[in-house]
Amino acid sequence: MMASTFFRSIQNHPLLLCPTALFRRKNGVLYCTMKGTEAQTATQEKQKPHIKVPPRTRTKTIDKISKDYEAIIGIETHVQLNTHTKAFCSCPSNYGSLPNTSVCPICMGLPGALPVLNSKVIEFAVKVGLALNCKLSFNSKFDRKQYFYPDLPKGYQISQFDVPIATGGYVDVDLPVEFGGGHRRFGVTRVHMEEDAGKLLHSENGSYSEEITVDLNRAGVPLLEIVSEPDMRTGIEAAEYAAELQRLVRYLGVSNGNMQEGSLRCDVNVSVRPIGQSQFGTKVEIKNLNSFSSVSRSIDFEISRQVLLHSQGQGDQITLETRLWEEGAQKTVTMRKKEGLADYRYFPEPDLPGVILTKEYVDSIRDSLPEAPEVKRRRYEKMGLSMQDVLLLANDINVAQFFDATIAKEADVKLAANWIMGDIAAYMKNEKLTINEIKLVPQELAELIASIKGGTISGKIGKEILFELLAKGGTVKGLIKEKDLVQIVDPLEIEKMVDEVLAENPKQLEQYRGGKTKLQGYFAGQVMKVSKGKANPGLLNKILLEKLNSKN
Amino acid sequence: MLSTLHPPRSLSSRFPRYISSLPVTLCTLTAQSPPSQILSIRHALLSRHVTATQLAESYLSRLRLTEPHLRSFLHLSDAVSQQASRIDELIAGNEQVGPLAGVLVAVKDNICTADMPSTGGSRVLEGYRPPFDATAVRKIKELGGIVVGKTNLDEFGMGSTTEGSAFQVTANPWDVSRVPGGSSGGSAAAVSARQCVVSLGSDTGGSVRQPASFCGVVGLKPTYGRVSRYGLMAYASSLDVIGCFGSSIADTGILLHAISGHDRLDATSSKREVPDFASQFASTDFLESKPLKGLRVGLIRETLDDGVDSGVISAIRGAALHLEDLGCSVSEISLPSFSLGLPAYYILAASESSSNLSRYDGVRYGNQVTAGELTSLYGDSRSKGFGPEVKRRILTGTYALSAGYYDAYYKRAQQVRTIIRKSFKAALDENDILISPAAPSAAYKIGEKKDDPLAMYAGDIMTVNVNLAGLPALVLPCGFVEGGVAGLPVGLQMIGAAFDEEKLLKVGHIFEQTLQNCRFVPPLIEDDSAW
Numbered sequence A: 001m002m003a004s005t006f007f008r009s010i011q012n013h014p015l016l017l018c019p020t021a022l023f024r025r026k027n028g029v030l031y032c033t034m035k036g037t038e039a040q041t042a043t044q045e046k047q048k049p050h051i052k053v054p055p056r057t058r059t060k061t062i063d064k065i066s067k068d069y070e071a072i073i074g075i076e077t078h079v080q081l082n083t084h085t086k087a088f089c090s091c092p093s094n095y096g097s098l099p100n101t102s103v104c105p106i107c108m109g110l111p112g113a114l115p116v117l118n119s120k121v122i123e124f125a126v127k128v129g130l131a132l133n134c135k136l137s138f139n140s141k142f143d144r145k146q147y148f149y150p151d152l153p154k155g156y157q158i159s160q161f162d163v164p165i166a167t168g169g170y171v172d173v174d175l176p177v178e179f180g181g182g183h184r185r186f187g188v189t190r191v192h193m194e195e196d197a198g199k200l201l202h203s204e205n206g207s208y209s210e211e212i213t214v215d216l217n218r219a220g221v222p223l224l225e226i227v228s229e230p231d232m233r234t235g236i237e238a239a240e241y242a243a244e245l246q247r248l249v250r251y252l253g254v255s256n257g258n259m260q261e262g263s264l265r266c267d268v269n270v271s272v273r274p275i276g277q278s279q280f281g282t283k284v285e286i287k288n289l290n291s292f293s294s295v296s297r298s299i300d301f302e303i304s305r306q307v308l309l310h311s312q313g314q315g316d317q318i319t320l321e322t323r324l325w326e327e328g329a330q331k332t333v334t335m336r337k338k339e340g341l342a343d344y345r346y347f348p349e350p351d352l353p354g355v356i357l358t359k360e361y362v363d364s365i366r367d368s369l370p371e372a373p374e375v376k377r378r379r380y381e382k383m384g385l386s387m388q389d390v391l392l393l394a395n396d397i398n399v400a401q402f403f404d405a406t407i408a409k410e411a412d413v414k415l416a417a418n419w420i421m422g423d424i425a426a427y428m429k430n431e432k433l434t435i436n437e438i439k440l441v442p443q444e445l446a447e448l449i450a451s452i453k454g455g456t457i458s459g460k461i462g463k464e465i466l467f468e469l470l471a472k473g474g475t476v477k478g479l480i481k482e483k484d485l486v487q488i489v490d491p492l493e494i495e496k497m498v499d500e501v502l503a504e505n506p507k508q509l510e511q512y513r514g515g516k517t518k519l520q521g522y523f524a525g526q527v528m529k530v531s532k533g534k535a536n537p538g539l540l541n542k543i544l545l546e547k548l549n550s551k552n
Numbered sequence B: 001m002l003s004t005l006h007p008p009r010s011l012s013s014r015f016p017r018y019i020s021s022l023p024v025t026l027c028t029l030t031a032q033s034p035p036s037q038i039l040s041i042r043h044a045l046l047s048r049h050v051t052a053t054q055l056a057e058s059y060l061s062r063l064r065l066t067e068p069h070l071r072s073f074l075h076l077s078d079a080v081s082q083q084a085s086r087i088d089e090l091i092a093g094n095e096q097v098g099p100l101a102g103v104l105v106a107v108k109d110n111i112c113t114a115d116m117p118s119t120g121g122s123r124v125l126e127g128y129r130p131p132f133d134a135t136a137v138r139k140i141k142e143l144g145g146i147v148v149g150k151t152n153l154d155e156f157g158m159g160s161t162t163e164g165s166a167f168q169v170t171a172n173p174w175d176v177s178r179v180p181g182g183s184s185g186g187s188a189a190a191v192s193a194r195q196c197v198v199s200l201g202s203d204t205g206g207s208v209r210q211p212a213s214f215c216g217v218v219g220l221k222p223t224y225g226r227v228s229r230y231g232l233m234a235y236a237s238s239l240d241v242i243g244c245f246g247s248s249i250a251d252t253g254i255l256l257h258a259i260s261g262h263d264r265l266d267a268t269s270s271k272r273e274v275p276d277f278a279s280q281f282a283s284t285d286f287l288e289s290k291p292l293k294g295l296r297v298g299l300i301r302e303t304l305d306d307g308v309d310s311g312v313i314s315a316i317r318g319a320a321l322h323l324e325d326l327g328c329s330v331s332e333i334s335l336p337s338f339s340l341g342l343p344a345y346y347i348l349a350a351s352e353s354s355s356n357l358s359r360y361d362g363v364r365y366g367n368q369v370t371a372g373e374l375t376s377l378y379g380d381s382r383s384k385g386f387g388p389e390v391k392r393r394i395l396t397g398t399y400a401l402s403a404g405y406y407d408a409y410y411k412r413a414q415q416v417r418t419i420i421r422k423s424f425k426a427a428l429d430e431n432d433i434l435i436s437p438a439a440p441s442a443a444y445k446i447g448e449k450k451d452d453p454l455a456m457y458a459g460d461i462m463t464v465n466v467n468l469a470g471l472p473a474l475v476l477p478c479g480f481v482e483g484g485v486a487g488l489p490v491g492l493q494m495i496g497a498a499f500d501e502e503k504l505l506k507v508g509h510i511f512e513q514t515l516q517n518c519r520f521v522p523p524l525i526e527d528d529s530a531w
């Protein structure tokens, strides 16, 4: 239906021989609406680890009615795997923005071309399956899912149907503190491997009656589809589930997990039922969710919409359909009605042998898995960090690894967390750098913390050194030595400087002794200046006070 | 000419029990056994008796003479003489040339060739030129072979007569009013009429073996996985194999050796070692009296049932006696699951084809209709692009894979396939090879079964089981039945264990070299001095 007008002007054109020109059916016009795939690393998004959801703006009435209903939410997530090459051919999967430049006979579905599985796809699927606590299928296979669409070159998608590679797992999440916190476990029904489709590009003038171009750069890029159990009850739970999947795939290094770029796509199923009813209500699918907050808000909108219909006796108005989340209007709208179940005529893919895993293979992957986010969070919690700190630190594996490396050098846990989430995070944000791009290394952060704690340098100097280290690198010891920044803790030396300052400011001294004791700060500043900031502030003040008040 | 093919029956004393009342004609004891064209060409080139250019020209001139009668080719290469003279330059410069240097190879048009159209015999791909060579074609070219052209076929390999081509009907060189068989009818006819030296076909349910039988040439269906399918337009992926045609066992074996082996572009291609099939051949000059002594041969009883022409039965029984003469112990064996093969094959092949042909949607290549809507773009492109037999199979397959029918059809057919595979395995544990006719009859008239698809499907009974079991099978001419002006050839099918092409070719070679009284040169070129 959506595409009904797309093809109005496609003419009967002779064959084009150049593969990269195969889709330019008309006058060589090419549109590129795709964003460049500048590889945004996981850490860059670190700055907003939490889902920011404005308080729901619902009328009191609906809130009241809502209490009588319960929402059932399940999520299908597609994760684009960051393998070097596509799932079944050797085209780079990290394609550029120019349409149909990362294609070959195989991913274009040319006659006679055959798929050959990229073994990395299996490896990544096994990683994710294990990390989601799933049971792995040691004997799985690929199947063909058949339907016609111009972005699907072969007329079928290579996917997995009745024997997915992983089943029956779960995800543990900690809800954000600002939403009341709490721990939840959501079931994962299955994880399966499949290939992505291409993209339809429309003409820039907005109307797609003119022409349509098919861009197959994305066709054949490997995906994992992760299907949750219908275990979520609120928008925030669903968003947190999705966020945990994002953390997980980033921890595992199998995807950049970027929602804006479509590397992580969530389709949400929502139904409501009166509390106490065991039968599920009619479920509605929501698409076009490109951020966690849109996941959360679209679900809350949809729950309200369905509850309202139920409460008005119009429950039958809720039909099996796909709805689109409109970010601008903050509402869901009907995209297409589902008439019965689509028959995809699945059957085993005869071009690919079965996927057989050995115990040794799975064990070697299990042994190579990084510590899971959930395990990290529990460990940080046990160290005595606040939940806020725990969530922030564990949100990004690179940050967490930096933290872990710092405390491995015996740094104070709390201080290390404070430095990382305070000045270091602020610096990264300003400079638009990831934690892996800053020049500071964990060992030096530990050294810095120890130097301050041990009194070698003051906190103020520590900060100066930190920014030096962040921008230029080097060692704490080296900088202290180079800049002669060791704190002056010798009372005699400080006394000498105090004497010097008092001698140079007889007028102020007189005023002080005349009762203007506020001038103490002035003197302290002068002494600190003379010491080039190196005087131990405690000692300085103690000696200064003694001198000021000794009326000799 | 006729005298050589219609000998007095009394001469055929070796087959007395079977010939008395049957319309079978047997061969004289005088004709020479077929020579290897490839080895002769190599010898002639390297000894500089003839140039590749002269050789190519002799084939091309015969091709020009016969093609108006046969219509084997959909496209002829315009680079043959250029490639031949390149080989001549290499030889003149004393440089190495490949084992197929100067050998003209015809390629079935559902096998992709980069420099020529590849239509699969379908309107939907009219004018389509692939950007790559099929692996088998690439290997042939790398060994010096010259692709002479693209041969006619039933659209996408679906058919048994080559009448299912969207472009033309190919005739049988033995009788141009008859079909050459199919779907690789063009490749079989081209070798039979010596329009080329050897050719490539594809065999999903018998598409190499049945036309080999109809045209009196050697046809080999390799084990599934022996030859890469990369570049073969898929009909039924789990059954499709690229196969070889030659006018002798030696040529067929040499061609098989050239195209075999693992290909990283085909995940179903085998990593097994490829033996040098032709070098294993026994020299005919030193054959013992019983060269196949001890070889256990099972004659499949179910292939000689009702519905098989009596002449074909006689020829096969005669061939069995010949094998006994060579020292084999021949026994009749029963494969009870044999008759299940045909329905299982047609469900599985149709199911896979319904999926494999989805890509011909008019979006990326081939003919595209002007359409206002997506559904009509697909619908019109496909309804205008595909012929009736292809549509019939797509519909059948779509039905068999549909929700609610999958278990009753596709799944059940897969179960039958497993049974068939097991029964062949058991029979081949007991026997070295199994033998049967390659087809229930010799070549029939053009148009005879065109409007009766079920009758045409029934003709595949002898061959489909082998595809379901994934086994290798060799078809070689073994006799004649009456028909046409000079009799019609009958092929013997020899089925071997998986990856045992070597044994089939070895046995076939001895059979061929000792079948002294047959000469399988069609009347169309009988006058040609070269034969």
Ligand SMILES: [Zn+2]
Binding pocket: A086, A089, A090, A091, A102, A103, A104, A105, A106, A107, A108, A220
């Ligand atoms: Zn590709």
